[in-house]
Amino acid sequence: MASILSVRDLEKTYDGGFQALKSVSLEIEQGEVFALLGPNGAGKTTLISTICGLVQSTGGSVTVGGYDAEKDYRAARKLIGLVPQEMPTAPFEIVGDTVALSRGLFGLRPDRKLVEKILKDLSLWDKRDGPIKSLSGGMKRRLLVAKALAHEPKILFLDEPTAGVDVELRRDMWRLVSDLKAQGVTIILTTHYIEEAEEMADRVGVINKGEIILVEDKDELMRKLGRKLLKLSLTAPLSEVPPELARHDLTLSEDGTELTYTYDSQADRTGITTLLSDLSAAGVHFQDLQTDQSSLEDIFVDLVKRD
Amino acid sequence: MNFEAIKAIYVSEMARTRRTLMQSVVSPVISTVLYFVVFGAAIGSRITEVDGVSYGAFIVPGLIMMSLMTQSLSNAAFGIYFPQFTGTIFEILSAPVSFFEITVAYVGAAATKSIIVGAVILITASFFVPLEIQHPVWMVAFFVLTSVTFALLGFIIGIWADNFERLQFVPLLIVTPLAFLGGSFYSISMLPEFWQKVTLLNPVLYLISGFRWSFYGQADVSLWLSLLATMVFLGGSLAVVHWIFKTGYRLKP
Numbered sequence: 001m002a003s004i005l006s007v008r009d010l011e012k013t014y015d016g017g018f019q020a021l022k023s024v025s026l027e028i029e030q031g032e033v034f035a036l037l038g039p040n041g042a043g044k045t046t047l048i049s050t051i052c053g054l055v056q057s058t059g060g061s062v063t064v065g066g067y068d069a070e071k072d073y074r075a076a077r078k079l080i081g082l083v084p085q086e087m088p089t090a091p092f093e094i095v096g097d098t099v100a101l102s103r104g105l106f107g108l109r110p111d112r113k114l115v116e117k118i119l120k121d122l123s124l125w126d127k128r129d130g131p132i133k134s135l136s137g138g139m140k141r142r143l144l145v146a147k148a149l150a151h152e153p154k155i156l157f158l159d160e161p162t163a164g165v166d167v168e169l170r171r172d173m174w175r176l177v178s179d180l181k182a183q184g185v186t187i188i189l190t191t192h193y194i195e196e197a198e199e200m201a202d203r204v205g206v207i208n209k210g211e212i213i214l215v216e217d218k219d220e221l222m223r224k225l226g227r228k229l230l231k232l233s234l235t236a237p238l239s240e241v242p243p244e245l246a247r248h249d250l251t252l253s254e255d256g257t258e259l260t261y262t263y264d265s266q267a268d269r270t271g272i273t274t275l276l277s278d279l280s281a282a283g284v285h286f287q288d289l290q291t292d293q294s295s296l297e298d299i300f301v302d303l304v305k306r307d
Numbered sequence: 308m309n310f311e312a313i314k315a316i317y318v319s320e321m322a323r324t325r326r327t328l329m330q331s332v333v334s335p336v337i338s339t340v341l342y343f344v345v346f347g348a349a350i351g352s353r354i355t356e357v358d359g360v361s362y363g364a365f366i367v368p369g370l371i372m373m374s375l376m377t378q379s380l381s382n383a384a385f386g387i388y389f390p391q392f393t394g395t396i397f398e399i400l401s402a403p404v405s406f407f408e409i410t411v412a413y414v415g416a417a418a419t420k421s422i423i424v425g426a427v428i429l430i431t432a433s434f435f436v437p438l439e440i441q442h443p444v445w446m447v448a449f450f451v452l453t454s455v456t457f458a459l460l461g462f463i464i465g466i467w468a469d470n471f472e473r474l475q476f477v478p479l480l481i482v483t484p485l486a487f488l489g490g491s492f493y494s495i496s497m498l499p500e501f502w503q504k505v506t507l508l509n510p511v512l513y514l515i516s517g518f519r520w521s522f523y524g525q526a527d528v529s530l531w532l533s534l535l536a537t538m539v540f541l542g543g544s545l546a547v548v549h550w551i552f553k554t555g556y557r558l559k560p
């Protein structure tokens with residue numbers, strides 16, 4: 001698939017000397033949902049802000065839909081919608097007006113029909129004549145999405161879209177993302193909720209200390225780095241792992257009733273068959289077994305810890 | 308040129324004016340009426356004419372000028388400062404809008420607002436004192452030029468200010484004293500010679516003098532000096548705004 005956004009060797013060193021981005025390169029494909037993961041302060045927001053023109057880069061280039069983000073900033077920015085992490089709103093502005101303002105800023109003529117549709121889609125239509133300060137936190141978050149969609153962008157940045165929101169709203173946001181994706185909008189979201197990336201993303205990028213340390217297809221990533229756990233519930237508790245089973249990577253739960261075996265699901269030999277025969281040879285019997293795949297969260301923590 | 312964006316910002320700024328009608332239009336009018344009551348009626352009745360004009364009428368151009376300057380300054384300063392304070396500026400900075408267009412919209416809205424206030428004061432004044440405007444074209448020229456110039460200055464202050472104290476500093480502690488001492492309420496010929504010379508250092512004097520000339524055909528300094536002073540203000544503000552655009556000062560880290 002064609003790339004709609006390419007970031008090449010992007011660098012940002014703030015005036016104080018802090019290097020927030022260290023030669024970041026990234027290709028975003030048209031129509032995909034890309035999740036940018038990283039701990040706090042990793043450079044997620046700086047990266048987005050630099051792409052969107054809020055922060056001046058100190059090196060490298062950004063191309064949006066073939067347009068250079070600096071030289072052709074008008075054409076480039078028209079393609080982009082941004083929902084920032086904080087919820088900056090002018091408290092006294094009228095909800096409907098502020099969405100119209102957003103559309104105007106992108107050089108587009110007022111379009112009542114479209115504004116109505118966006119507000120209805122985001123369940124804000126009833127509030128259109130009220131001031132922004134009358135909205136709840138969740139509504140404000142949706143309003144920012146409405147503003148970002150008012151100029152029908154091809155690329156939507158969602159910076160921490162579900163930070164501090166309740167479960168229901170989070171589900172709403174996920175639904176919205178999949179609707180937009182169905183309409184062909186490319187979505188780049190940052191998050192440190194791993195389940196969010198797991199739920200929505202096609203591809204995952206991990207950023208840490210200003211560097212992209214990994215970009216991978218999500219399923220591929222989970223397969224590749226996915227460790228699996230085999231848990232055995234024993235019929236009789238053990239006080240320790242029997243010595244004849246020591247060659248297997250086993251841990252015993254504190255009460256001695258559960259054995260956990262960790263293995264790589266991608267390996268040629270998972271070692272499960274030998275483990276099971278060794279178990280019966282050692283006279284260890286179990287009444288139940290289950291397997292667990294490590295989540296993206298575990299993978300992420302591993303990656304970030306590594307350096 | 309992104310005209311839709313200029314329009315959108317302008318409309319949104321004017322909507323803010325409408326929401327705060329009391330504070331932005333009614334209150335300057337009330338304070339001007341108070342000036343009339345105090346200076347025009349109470350004190351003015353004891354002062355004979357100044358250069359052949361009744362004292363009440365004499366102070367009208369000075370009062371309008373003072374309102375134009377302080378209103379333009381604070382409107383424009385607040386207009387651009389508030390989005391930075393709340394963070395909503397992100398939207399404008401990430402839109403396909405040039406700095407030039409942003410300035411035109413904010414400065415245009417602030418100038419429009421102060422022109423409305425100035426016009427309302429002028430109309431209000433006409434109920435209290437007999438007004439004559441000898442040079443209406445010059446009057447309008449000074450009126451508009453001053454509004455735009457001080458709105459530009461306010462725009463700069465709004466970008467520079469990083470707290471509310473700084474935002475108020477220039478309008479309250481520099482422009483208001485300069486306007487009071489720049490001959491809003493007196494002709495400098497009423498001052499001792501030494502203070503006349505000192506007053507000539509006050510740039511605001513030239514603006515007020517030119518504006519008063521357009522009403523009554525008399526001035527403390529020559530018309531051309533007044534015009535030159537206005538242009539210097541305007542040019543200086545434009546130069547600073549240009550520099551802000553080039554460097555992204557305060558707007559773009």
